[in-house]
Amino acid sequence: HSSDTSPSRRRLLFTFHAPTLSLSPQPTYNPSSVERESRVRSPPIMSVVQSFFQQCPSASVNTLSSSSHSSRSVKFSVYCCSLASPLTLVNGNTDKKESERNEIRLGLPSKGRMATDTLDLLKDCQLSVRQVNPRQYVAEIPQLSNLEVWFQRPKDIVRKLVSGDLDLGIVGLDTVSEFGQGNEDLILVHDALEFGDCRLSLAIPKYGIFENINSLKELAQMPQWTVEKPLRVATGFTFLAPKFMRENGLKHVTFSTADGALEAAPAMGIADAIVDLVSSGTTLRENDLKEIEGGVILESQAVLVASRKSLIQRKGVLDTTHEILERLEAHLRAVGQFTVTANMRGSSAEEVAERILSQPSLSGLQGPTISPVFCERNGRVAADYYAIVICVPKKALYKSVQQLRAVGHSSSFTYIS
Structure with a gap:
């Protein structure tokens, strides 16, 4: 892997020793060495290499040509966008202790309308995705520490959730159903993100x-x-x-x-x-x-899906999922809601509340907020008016205004969406 700790696209050069394959990263990247090649002394090794690098969502392994002097040699190049992390292959298997990752991974669609709408939704939830280089497939959300965003094709997001390479993902329910194929490890954390219908x-x-x-x-x-x-x-x-x-x-x-x-x-x-x-x-x-x-x-429609194993076994995944879910739910509930404020004369907050609650459209989400409005009159401070704040659906906005007028408001209205 690249010795740089920041994600970047690099050509990787490896040395393989059968039957135990140890990957030896080059300490520096030299553009002039692009034509250098590694040789694999057994044809089956190539499939092992490709299988191994599929663990990285951005890895690609390209066969260049077969060696002329030996049918058992294969030339290949590897490109990968990854953090520096030494890994070892032993008889085709990774050393789990060395390859264990600490970061939490969220998969997002990489292209198209679904990708745009996903980024817009996260931005509205104050979870802006920061991508240093638009050509890179990895990004971050500054508000969520220890979280990596990986841009992938939707079907690959589901596959990598199943394989454990991703912990969370936003995709369409159709994609989860088709490529998850009823896998019990996939959990719909939020089943209605209200886009991609x-x-x-x-x-x-x-x-x-x-x-x-x-x-x-x-x-x-x-x-x-x-x-x-x-x-x-x-x-x-x-x-x-x-x-x-x-x-x-x-x-x-x-x-x-x-x-x-x-x-x-x-x-x-x-x-x-x-x-x-x-x-x-x-x-x-x-x-x-x-x-x-x-x-x-x-x-x-778009859904937030998680790996059951990650939620249970991986440190921090459950807490991060809870925060994402809380932000999504708060935003989606607020969409289409209006806060209406008005001043109303009354003898007490309780008396004003009784008048407000007599109208069904004025109950708000949990009830109206009523607070005294203080003013100076004849040298003393008095509270003859009360500020009314209620939250109503957009479709009920005009009806709510009419009912406020009916119960005796005495000021102009303020609407806040």
Whole structure:
């Protein structure tokens, strides 16, 4: 590994000695040595190297070429973004004591709308992610000590949670369900972060033999589907889609794997139906496809997921998770809420409270806050007015103002969102 303790992208040079493989880091990085190469004296070793470096979310191992003088030699280069940490491979296994990490790792989506919305949410929760170099895959949140942020593909976040390389992650529920495959070590810490809303749904053409098919039950009862001619479904969800079909009695189904532009598959004749994520449904309609009753496999949005083992066994993970959860919950509850303040004349705080609580829209979250307003009158301090502070949902704002007027407020209102 790089001798520098700050994360940086470096070319790593290693020396391997079979059967015990010891990794010897070079103390300095010399750009002119990029063409230098390491040789592995046994072809199976390459797979061991690749397997080992998969522990680092940013590692990449590239085979350059085979040695001309020996079929048992392989040239490779390794690039890794990591902290300096000596590791040892013994017969293909890492020394757990040497590789034990102390930092807590949070996985976040690296690209796309999900990545942007995740960073925006954390910023709104006063958890700004600081990334020194946008090309790096590691960052930090200054408000959370001992926490590393790792930017990964959503499916890799789930895989690394399962493997123990990450402790926490923010991804879509569809991704957790597809790539977690019911793993009991994955815990949904917060199941509704209120962005990334979509649904995993089965869609069929509007035309041809499907023109009058409007439900999953009708699709399953179509006589066309046999062992010789099964229903062909294109999808990128190779775990959830077959599971859904089995559970709903569709026996004669085959699946083809695809990651993008699934809507074109039926028109191209390579599939009869698709299973894909749907947001507004506009893309389906523009490609003459339709959703059917009972065809929604999963309602999804962004979730905070954690490794059960990390929560139980790793020091500090539970406390950090609690703080993140508390901030998320506070922000999400506050969104769409307004604080309304007004002054009201009254003989006492209790008398004002009785008038306020007589109106159902003025109860607030736990009740109104009422405090005296002191002013000087005729040489003495008096409290003839009381300040009223209530928290109301945005949709009930105008109704609450009307009810405050009805019970006798005597000042202009202040709204704070």
